[in-house]
Amino acid sequence: MNEKIFGTYLQKIEQEGNLRHIPDESEANLIDLSSNDYMGIASNRCLFDEFYSQCPKSRIFMSSSASRLLSQRQKDYTALEQLLHDLYRKEILLFNSGYHANTGIIPAIATGKTLIVADKLVHASIIDGITLSRRDFLRFRHNDISHLDTILTKKSLEYDQILVIVESIYSMNGDICDLKGLIALKEKYPNTVLYVDEAHGFGVRGKYGLGIAEELGLMQQIDIIIGTFGKAAASMGAFAATSPVLKKFLINKSRSFIFSTALPPFSCLWTKFVIEKLTDMNSQRKQLLATSEYLNEEFKAYNKNIHSQSQIVPLIIGDNHKAINMSEELKRQGYIALPIRKPTVPEGTERIRFSLNVNFSMEQAKQLSRVIKALMV
Ligand SMILES: Cc1ncc(COP(=O)(O)O)c(C=O)c1O
Numbered sequence: 218m219n220e221k222i223f224g225t226y227l228q229k230i231e232q233e234g235n236l237r238h239i240p241d242e243s244e245a246n247l248i249d250l251s252s253n254d255y256m257g258i259a260s261n262r263c264l265f266d267e268f269y270s271q272c273p274k275s276r277i278f279m280s281s282s283a284s285r286l287l288s289q290r291q292k293d294y295t296a297l298e299q300l301l302h303d304l305y306r307k308e309i310l311l312f313n314s315g316y317h318a319n320t321g322i323i324p325a326i327a328t329g330k331t332l333i334v335a336d337k338l339v340h341a342s343i344i345d346g347i348t349l350s351r352r353d354f355l356r357f358r359h360n361d362i363s364h365l366d367t368i369l370t371k372k373s374l375e376y377d378q379i380l381v382i383v384e385s386i387y388s389m390n391g392d393i394c395d396l397k398g399l400i401a402l403k404e405k406y407p408n409t410v411l412y413v414d415e416a417h418g419f420g421v422r423g424k425y426g427l428g429i430a431e432e433l434g435l436m437q438q439i440d441i442i443i444g445t446f447g448k449a450a451a452s453m454g455a456f457a458a459t460s461p462v463l464k465k466f467l468i469n470k471s472r473s474f475i476f477s478t479a480l481p482p483f484s485c486l487w488t489k490f491v492i493e494k495l496t497d498m499n500s501q502r503k504q505l506l507a508t509s510e511y512l513n514e515e516f517k518a519y520n521k522n523i524h525s526q527s528q529i530v531p532l533i534i535g536d537n538h539k540a541i542n543m544s545e546e547l548k549r550q551g552y553i554a555l556p557i558r559k560p561t562v563p564e565g566t567e568r569i570r571f572s573l574n575v576n577f578s579m580e581q582a583k584q585l586s587r588v589i590k591a592l593m594v
């Protein structure tokens with residue numbers, strides 16, 4: 218093995234301030250604004266106790282020991298799928314993670330003469346899914362529906378289907394896609410398939426926590442909704458909410474579903490327990506939105522072209538090294554908030570990404586705002 222190749226690469230990214238490393242176990246006294254535990258469930262010991270107390274040992278299985286298509290244990294998967302089916306009024310198929318969902322579903326459904334058109338800022342797992350599909354692919358300017366319209370006008374007749382892919386809440390900007398506009402385009406170009414990744418909306422938005430599509434009453438107009446369990450649901454895994462035919466198709470065609478060991482059944486038991494709690498957490502969702510709106514307003518002057526409307530609160534710094542320094546300074550002041558650097562975000566928009574959660578109070582948000590104002594002078 219010629220390690221020089223790897224060493225040269227590592228040196229280069231270190232010089233650019235881009236070297237990634239796995240952080241140490243965090244100190245308990247710091248305020249963690251880096252995790253996606255938006256609803257504070259991953260750290261809620263009372264909920265764990267409640268879950269364990271009602272979970273008989275005879276029901277606990279740590280491994281499916283096979284892919285879903287071969288597993289002899291189905292009960293915990295089907296119970297979770299049934300719960301989500303009742304909430305979304307759509308067919309549900311579980312995946313091992315959001316990454317598995319996006320890399321498994323996109324190549325599967327992009328069959329025949331398909332053009333994929335995705336928002337410029339979609340997540341890496343979506344890009345990887347698109348790459349695996351080996352289909353024609355265009356990107357529209359971030360959240361620019363008129364640019365998407367122009368592309369569809371030019372291209373829709375050339376293809377059997379156009380797969381339009383967006384996120385409901387963008388993971389680095391915290392802004393929200395124009396779902397109504399997208400649905401209007403779907404009506405204008407009937408061969409459009411609308412794919413919405415709700416990774417950061419699931420559990421956090423809507424009366425029952427089903428996401429932005431629920432909040433806007435638009436769930437039934439979307440062809441495929443992706444939700445993930447690793448963020449607000451404090452678990453692991455993901456699901457696709459879709460039509461009966463598409464569910465059947467994915468079971469037969471999605472390689473990440475077919476060729477990977479299914480989630481541990483125990484994990485699905487926990488996820489179901491959490492989702493039942495999440496549906497009842499609307500007052501916490503409102504409180505989280507209020508702190509988010511406050512900080513987004515406070516940071517507006519630093520963020521110029523980025524307008525977060527959610528619990529993901531960016532603070533644009535504009536340089537890799539400065540973003541790292543800011544994150545270190547925040548740590549000294551008692552906060553864990555991570556720098557997001559290029560190429561994860563475009564050059565010049567390197568930032569600190571504050572990921573708020575329900576345990577972060579309005580008082581704490583006001584204090585954080587004072588700290589930032591002092592540091593940004
Ligand atoms: C929009 C989006 N989709 C998918 C994923 C991947 O989900 P998972 O962590 O479950 O693999 C992420 C993770 O950050 C994400 O932000």
